[in-house]
Amino acid sequence: MNKRERVSQILSRLEYTGEDLLDLSDDIWLGIDHNNPDELEEGVAFKREYNKAMTEFARVSENIQRLIADFTQVKADDEATPADADSDNIEHERIIRELDRTESHTLDEDFRYKRPFGFVFKDHAVKDLRTWRAVYEHACHMLVRLQGEAFKRVTVADEFATNRGNRIFADTGENMRLGVEISPGLFAEMNFSANDIRDRIKELLTFFGYDWGLFIVYLREDRDAD
Structure with a gap:
């Protein structure tokens, strides 16, 4: 293995570790007896501290990845290959x-500790994905293309605000744990576990009147098994 390959693998592992830690948080929370007041109270305290730590980890990890990638000019293992409505039909069909x-x-399955490879929805197909964050980013880009200016309704819709009033979509990423610009002047929160991202995609598709049952996901482990 040469130096570039080693750097690429390390960058990918950083991404995987972040997602696995988010999935672990879900695991622990689901394992708590919510009918036991003492256990629930301890679980809530744990989640608060864990979420704070994960927010810091996400920021530090993102900075480390950016620093390494900028200096070495090496990216993580694979590059996603999209085929959308602007692509020719032959390319789209090839990816499908x-x-x-x-x-x-x-999107009705449990994706904890699983790795995505790609997805298909309507005239859009993406392969060579590594992380659920990448799935979410591409899904958001897809809906921005499909909806145009109408997509900005998500910045004010009640469906896309947390219980504390934090926006999942906004015109700035300053108040987000890990805000990513998905179109000019529009940011999306990306610091979610695999199942949280699954639920966010379902909410987005439902909000814009699409059948989320037609959003098909392909996993890396299935491809490796083949």
């Missing part, structure tokens, strides 16, 4: 055929 060689999954 490649994805269809593996088992397909829908």
